[in-house]
Amino acid sequence: MSRLSVTLSDLIQRGKKSLVVYVVAGDPSPDQTVALMDTIVDAGADVIELGIPFSDPEAEGPVIQKAHERALENEISLSSCLEMVKSFRKKNRQTPVVLMGYLNPIEAMGYEVFSRKASESGVDGTILVNLPPEEIVSFQGSLEKNDIEPVFLLAPTTNEKRGKLICETSRGFVYYVSVKGTTGRAEIDISEVGKRVEFFKQQSSLPILVGFGIRDPDTARQIGSVADGVVIGSAVVEMIDLYSPSSEEMLARVSDFVKKVRSALDGS
Amino acid sequence: MSASFEDSDYKYMYPDERGHFGNYGGKFVSETLMGPLEDLEKEYLRLREDSFFLDELDEDLRNYVGRPSPLYYAERLTREVEGAHIFLKREDLNHTGAHKINNCIGQALLAKNMGKKRIIAETGAGQHGVASATVAARFGLECQVYMGSEDIKRQSLNVYRMKLLGADVVPVSSGSRTLKDALNEAMRDWVANIDNTHYIIGTVAGPHPYPMIVRDFQSVIGKETRKQFLEKNGCLPDVLVACVGGGSNAIGIFHSFLGDSSVSLVGVEAGGLGLESGQHAAPLNRGKVGVLHGNRTYLMSDERGQIVQTHSISAGLDYPGVGPEHALLKDIRRVDYVTVEDAEAMDAFRRLNLLEGILPALESSHAVAYAIKLAKKMKKEQSIVVNLSGRGDKDIPTVAELDGITI
Secondary structure (H helix, E strand, O other), rough: OOOHHHHHHHHHOOOOEEEEEEEEOOOOOHHHHHHHHHHHHHHHOOOOEOOOOOOOOOOOOOHHHHHHHHHOOOOOOHHHHHHHHHHHHHHOOOOOOEEEOHHHHHHHHHHHHHHHHHHHHHEEEEOOOOOOOHHHHHHHHHHHOOOOOEEEEEEOOOOOHHHHHHHHHOOOOOOEEEEOOOHHHHHHOOHHHHHHHHHOOOOOOOOOEEEEOOOOOHHHHHOOOOOEEEEEEEHHHHHHHHOOOOOHHHHHHHHHHHHHHHHHOOOO | OOOOOOOOOOOOOOOOOEEOOOOOOEEEOHHHHHHHHHHHHHHHHHHOOOOHHHHHHHHHHHHHHEEEEEEEOHHHHHHOOOOEEEEEEEEOOOHHHHHHHHHHHHHHHHHHOOOOEEEEEEEOOOOOHHHHHHHHHOOOEEEEEEEHHHHHOOOHHHHHHHHOOOOOOEEEOOOOOOOOHHHHHHHHHHHHHHOOOOEEEEOOOOOOOOHHHHHHHOOOHHHHHHHHHHHOOOOOOEEEEEEOOOOOHHHHHHHHHHOOOOOOEEEEEEEOOOOOHOOOOHHHHHHHEEEOOEEEEEEEEEEOOOOOOOOOHHHHOOOOOOOOHHHHHHOOOOOEEEEEHHHHHHHHHHHHHHHHHEEEEEHHHHHHHHHHHHHHHHHOEEEEEEEEEEHHHHHHHHHHHOOOOOO
8 A cells, every 4th residue: 555545544534534736747837846745735735646747638627738838838747747756755755646647748758667767756646637447457567566556537427337447446546527527617516526426435445535626615625525535726726827926925825725725624 | 322331351350349459549538538438439339230320321421412522533644644543532522622521421410319419620721620510500500610729820711611601610729729739629628518519520530439430431432432443444443542640531541442452552641841850740650659639549749758749731631640540550561651741742732733623632632742653653554543632722822822922
């Protein structure tokens, strides 16, 4: 079991909801990513989800697309993402880091090389948006060997049969996508999400976390009442862009927001 | 019947049940799309056995599209080249002026049968957008076409034409603002609107079952060519030549001939300013295997796995990927993939105008250019069929600009 599984099951035992926060590596600039990760952890996040920038981020809404574009302008590659994790790990050995992204940069590096380097850098898991469990076969071995947990996604359109496969293949947690759509859409039907999470709970012993479109502390609280935790992405990425002219203000705003989400979740 | 789906009796059975063409293809999409893709596949596999559906398709291909398209012997071109006989499969004479309509008619009928009231499409040069807008009007469907904001600037005529057809053209200003980004945006739309929307992908790329569906609808080109050539000449042609961007017209004409070992198949990629310049769109010649737009295939990507800008004089070939079936056909060496540069394509464009009175699309001009080169090296009794996939009216502004003429 990696740091990811241990951390999340520990939270469940303590009756706490998990908070995962997403930022794109190298956005707004490469030298700010580690400071952002530290700030987010200090403000109460349990897991960092670090986005690997890609030229064609198919599943992202406009906010995160732009973050990918900014990071690519900063020449961020998969190797530099791993360097950032390595440097985050110098001070932080507890907080799990999950890389989120698309398959092509990883295939370009090679599954074996990626898994080894990611593990050496202190990465705990992956969320690969365009890698369904059916296609993981050639990748699974090297991930397992290096103790990296692949997290898979469930969607509103996932049927029972696929749900079973996803829950069986996923490690660490299962990520329930709360809306039909791209990241950052804010039209969540909480009771529908609750029903779906409850349904998939019967197929999975893993925690189920919900993401896509959770934009404020109150929504996080409501989702927290029906799932094991939440993933917040676009809301933070938007803030990073808005306040990026002043690094100090950006970190303060992000910290403030994450703290509010944390306390909303703790109250749920 | 021009639209039937019976396979010939050769042992080429792709894709497999998971949508793989050997190492290529597959379904590399976000989870939200996996269910809808399964539904689409199920519905398609049912309908392609359904005689009512096939009759409806056949009727529209004949009376709306104008099929079968002629197989024309380019006598003056042949004489001037002094080599093998050159025939042209006249897809440019289809309604809307290109092969794209074959697929759009089929997919619009699919959408209708699945009860989807809205269709979306991506377009580069605008030909697939126009064909999609056309079938939307024909079947009374709502239509949105995603188009890169750069392409919108370059193709204002087609943009206006789509509007006349009642479609809504949505500018895409993310990424490189061209075809690949339009495809990303169409996928995002589809994820959000799967309940009422069918996505008509315009080429043999994308996640399974699209490469199979588009191939099947386009394979009417090869079926007709085979029959027409046999009737005319009592034998099969020696070589088939087609241009390859995503690869739908090429798969369309090749497919019925894959089992005929006497027929050489040549796919022509856009060599742009030359392979050495890096300014081209030739993933099968110079690309790397990777994953984009839902399938594994050859891609134009850098050493970090980022998709790179491509270049071709023809917008329809200006795409960094290629259909997964072409990737397989390259590996098993059933098809030769070559390149033709911008200047050579332009030269062929002019020659076909002057010698045959035919205005080819710049895409198709790549295939004509290669056929001219090849014919010279072949015996006079041999024959080449070129898939003339579209007409070039849309390219007149581009060509005029190169000639320094403002229209």
